[in-house]
Amino acid sequence: DFNLPQRFNVEHVAEDNTRKQPVMIHRAILGSFERFIAILTEHYAGEFPFFIAPTQVIFVPIADDHVAYAKTLKNRLIQEEIDSEIYDRNDSLNKRIRLAEKQRVPYVVILGDAEVTNKSVAIRDRRAKEQYNLTIDEFMVKLSQQLKEGKI
Structure with a gap:
């Protein structure tokens, strides 16, 4: 030195x-x-690739009725060693989504009645800058592949 x-x-x-x-x-x-x-x-610039992001998924339940579904999904992610959080504060939905996006998390998952009924997830993909829906199994496969591939 x-x-x-x-x-x-x-x-x-x-x-x-x-x-x-x-x-x-x-x-x-x-x-x-x-x-x-x-x-x-x-x-x-704080937007880490999925495999090294400190928090990889943030769940934003629209209403209190959807928190149980978010917890179920979070437990599934824990089994796959994927870090996630649930933003179920008393703030407005827009504020919670904005807070989640400010964290620069790879995936923000919005959960409402349609997602609970269809056993699916509404995803906001930060890197692809897209919004789309997947079934739980499709989402889990996607996350597992990204974790294994370690793409930057």
Whole structure:
């Protein structure tokens, strides 16, 4: 490291009695992880690929009646080791969707009467910038494939 000795004004006396700035050799495992995460965050502007996103799916139930369905889906995702959250706050639907999209989560899933009845999900796909419906099984297959493929 050439930077830290200069920043901290570190010097040593060489054999010829002149002052020299050393090259610092250090090992910082934690620091290197932090730098790696910082580089990834900057590179993706916080919009991580599905397989490394901290939260991969956010469920937004339209009404309180749909929260149980959201919990069922969340439990299924937990079995597949997919991280998800449920936004069931008392805020308006638009505000909850906006909050979910601000989190830059790969998938925001809106759950209403039609989705509960049809055992399906209404998906907002951040990367494809599309909205579409899938059955639960189709959605699970899609997520599992993305997790295994690790596409960027």
